[in-house]
Amino acid sequence: MSTRTRSIAKGAIAGLLGGIVATAAKSAVEKIYPPRPHGEPEPPQVLTSKPGGRVLAFRQNLAAQEAIQWGFGATVGAAYGALVEFYPPATSKQGASFGMALVALAHDRTLPVLGFAARPEAQTKREHTSELASHIVYGVVTETVRSIVRRMID
Template identity: 55%
Template sequence: MTTETRIPHFWKGLCCGLIGGLAGTAAKSAAEAIFPPRVHGEPEPPEVLAEKAAGHHLALSTRNAAGETIHWGFGALAGAVYGVAAEYYPASTERGGAAFGMALCAATHEGALPALGLAASPAEQSSREKSSEVATHVVYGVVTETVRSLLRRVL
């Protein structure tokens, strides 16, 4: 019985992760439609970022488009980074991507977003918001890993 060792490949990992991240973002968006984190009209963090970057309030259609662009761009970028990490550190794919989704949630919704003033601090977030963010990030991570690993096997 022989054991085949796969050689890590940066560009394949990046591309597979990017595509996986886009699929994961679509799945996260669908999951948020079912279990939304914000139910009282609070703005989405990407929309807040878009307005902060613009330096003024944006028209609703512009704010929504900018927010979606940031949301999808971040999902693709996070997936690409994850794809490269998976090439060199296969243990990062454990739990079928769920650990990646939870780590991303902790880094963003419990760390960076509140620190940048784009979201409420974890102490100010409702239980619903916290549980929705964790659940939908796990969906993102699992779908990202599933798509990434399927594509990587093909390449």
């Protein structure tokens, strides 16, 4: 049993760092097992295709996509780290549950409603399993890095 003092700030910092490392790991998994192997656009591509009704230059578009991907990964990691400070069961299965919850919330619910991804019933089996696998990796890596960093900054 830990006697560590709970700190939303320390938890968020640890989670943010975990989310950044986990985003890199998730990207690596998606290169090996891509969810959309036939060139279908990824959600960040859809989001940056015409922001505010204007077309971005190629380099601006790539930069915006990277900012969305890394920003989302870092922000979600920070939120997770803060949550864990007061709800430790969120770390169940060494972060795998967090990854599964994230894919269910983001890819199966929010992105389809916003029009940035296909509805779950329209997804191919490959898309669904790749998203699930990459998000489980994201969750496990986020939790692993978060727990190490959190112990270091206590």
